[in-house]
Amino acid sequence: MFTACKEEEKPELILLEASAGEFEIPLDGSPADDIPIDRTISLRFSENLDPETISGSVILRANGQLFQVNTNLVSGKTLTVQAQGGFQSGQTHQLEILSSLKSSSGVTYGGKTLSFKTLSGALAINTFTLSGGESLANGRIQNVSLPFEARVAFNFPLNPGTIQAALQLAGPTTPALTFELIENQKVLQIRSATPLTDLSRYSLSIAKTLSGANGESFSGWQQEFYTAIDSNPKFALISDEELLTKVQEQTFRYFWDFAHPASGMARERNTSGNTVTTGGSGFGLMALIVGVERGFITRTQAVERWVQIIGFLENADRFHGAWPHWLNGETGATIPFSAKDNGGDLVETALIVQGLLAVQAYLNPDNSVEKTLIDQIITLWHEVEWDWYTKNDSGGLFWHWSPNYAWEMNLPVSGYNEALIVYVLAASSPTHPIDKTTYAQGWARNGAIRNGNSFYGQTLPLGVDYGGPLFFAHYSFLGLDPRKLQDQYANYWEQNVQHSRINQAHAIANPRSFVAYSDNNWGFTASDNSNGYNAHSPTNDLGVITPTAALSSFPYTPGESMKALKFFYYSLGERVWGEHGFYDAFNITESWYADSYLAIDQGPIVIMIENHRTGLLWNLFMKNPEIKAGLDNLGFTY
Structure with missing residues (x-):
């Protein structure tokens, strides 16, 4: 089996x-x-x-x-x-x-x-780079090369047929874009057919119509950036001395060509019509001296203008000898600066008296016409009742008095700000003087005016942290010579030098990441901006650069101010330079450039550049024996 x-x-x-x-x-x-x-x-x-x-x-x-x-x-x-x-x-x-x-x-x-x-995955950007691009701390990208080139790396290969229509570059110009796909079609290289406009804001966008090679969808993307400076100068190169003269002459024209025809006074701004400014006209009086010495006008022309202005001031509204902030250039009547500010403005008055005293020192008493002007100036100066503005010896000077509202504005003139000249003139008055106690209590606040802290490596003797707007270092010192000026509170040359250096150092540090701030693009002070007017400073930095800030600091920071001047003139060119010199302000981050001129910003440029070059206005103002006596009374050395 x-x-x-x-x-x-x-x-x-x-x-x-x-x-x-x-x-x-x-x-x-x-x-x-x-x-x-x-x-x-x-x-x-x-x-x-x-x-x-x-x-x-x-x-x-x-x-x-x-x-x-x-x-x-x-x-x-x-x-x-x-x-x-x-x-x-x-x-x-x-x-x-x-x-x-x-x-x-x-x-x-x-x-x-x-x-x-x-x-089908989502198409996404892995990396994005711009030629020359530099990222600021807040993510803004600046200094992008004018021959535009971008490199965009994606997570998937791209569909080439969807690229061209998806690309868009928006800005002051819209050049055609070309592209190239590399690295397995995942990297997109984009170039512009023509260079971009320098120092301008652009936006590169890629629309959601872009798709991947295998149908991947894209949600869209956009990146804003700012271009670099064009290294080519916008105007022909000239020597530094020629450039200083050109700036003084062009800026001087604001006070000469644009003065109010009836009064000769300086209009508040280039759109002010009949509104003329008291303080700004004081700057204009001093600018006329520069105009004569630099050959912009003749001495006869200047004297004729001074006759016109001083005759107007004699008949214009005054309040215990003090002029208001604004006047009607036709009639001399007060134009209220605000609802209750329709009377005397002691700070504006001090600024015009500073100018009048510089003119007085410049005039020739042996010339009959000029001697008459000297006598008129002395009368106006002696009629200012500085002691009235102590508000019955309230411990300091007060900014405003109105026949309708009396002392309701109630703003003391206290330091540290632009108003040192008010106390110096008040102490120097032979007819209505104040004493040293008023200065110590009102201006110096019994020593509370001191600072003494260091900012950006610079020790600031007086005032608020970081110094405040830079006009503090200018207005009082158009005539008052700070070079050896000292009292128990500070050396005023050191104060102004340190203030100016801090101002520039803030632009270099650029803590708020504004575009194009640098050692040659700086200057923070009161000026126009895209939303109106503001007192810009390191602690109130809105991205606005005001040329008068750096240029009026020429005596204190000559090297730093020359860098700024060359940047404004050669790099920015017609964007900031016009008929009456540099426009008031600009903000590269917002692509905003003023078309305005303000008397109080134009005047210090002319005067302080001259003080830097020759000390002319300082030497004239300090010739006045009454000023020297007032400084002595306050305990100054000079």
Whole structure:
């Protein structure tokens, strides 16, 4: 009897389960859909695998492309597979497991191909760079090269047909853009056909119509940036001395050509019509002296203008000898500066008296016309009742008095600010003087005027932290000579030098990340801005640079101020330079440039550049023996 023998079955390595993260992949070869591109494939087998057979036994393809994979054996029976660089977006992938794979006991695998389709991913920007671009602390990008070039790296290859229509560059000019795709179509290089405008704000945008090579969607993108300075000068180069003269002459024209025709006074600003300014006209009186000495006008022309102005001042409204802030240039009547400010303004009065006394010192008493002017100036100066403005000896001087509102404005003239000249003139008056106690209590606040702290490495003797707006260092010192001026509270040369240096250092530090601030683009003081008018300073920095700030500091910071002057003139050119010199202010961050001129900003430029060059106005004003007596009375050395 024969017995039939059944053939013994061979053992087989079986793939029990396949998944991509939480998504199952069918083992019968049908594709799994909507697999995220960042998942890892997990393969679980019936037996422990032989690690030596894994390499080369797993092949991943998509769209005809072979992918490099990383494999990792987990707990003996589970193999993980990860595509280097991730799966392709929106594509069907084939994962082939070859028969070369074996178990640790030598059992072979029969082989299988799995299939899955990935989701269409989101197209995103990995990196963005601009040629020459420099990021400020708040993310603003400045100094972008004028031959524009950008490099945008994406996470997926791009569809070339969607690029051109998606690109847009907006700004003062809109040059055509060209592009090139490199690095497997993932990197977009963009260039402009023509250079961009310098020191300007642009915006590069890529619309959401851009798509990836495999249909990836894009949500859109935009980046604002600012271009660099054009190194080519906007005007012909001239010597530094010629440039100083040019600036003085052009700025002087505000007071000569644009003066009110009836009164000769300086209009408040270039749009003021009949509104003339008392303090600004004081600056104009001194600018006329510069005009004569520099040959911009003749002495006869200046005398005729002084006759006109001084005759107007004699008949204009005054309040206990003090003029108001604004006057009607036709009639001499008060124009209220604010609702209750319709009377005497002692600070504005001091600024015009400073100018009158400089003119008095310049005039020739041997000339009959000029002698008459001298006598008129002396009368006006002696008629100012400085002591009245102590408000019945209230411990200091007060800024305003009105016949309608009396002392309701109630603003003391206290330091430290632009008003030192008020106390010097009040102490110097031979007819209505104040005493040293009024100065100590009202101006110096019994020593509270002192500061003594260091800002940006500069020790500031007086005033608020960082010095405040820079006109504090200018208005009182158009005639009052600070070079050796000192009292118990400060050396005023040191005060003004340190204040000016702090002002420039703030622009260099640029803590609020405004565009184009630098050692040659600085100057913070009261001026116009895009929203009106403000007293700009390091602690009230709105991105506004005011040329008068740096230029009127020429005596204190000649090197730093010359850098600023050359930047304003050569780099910014006609954007800031016009018929009457430099316009009032600008803000590169906002792409805003004033078209306005203000008398109180134009005057110090002419005068302080002259004081830097020759000391002319300082020397004239300080010739007055009454001023010297007043300084002596207050305890100054000079």
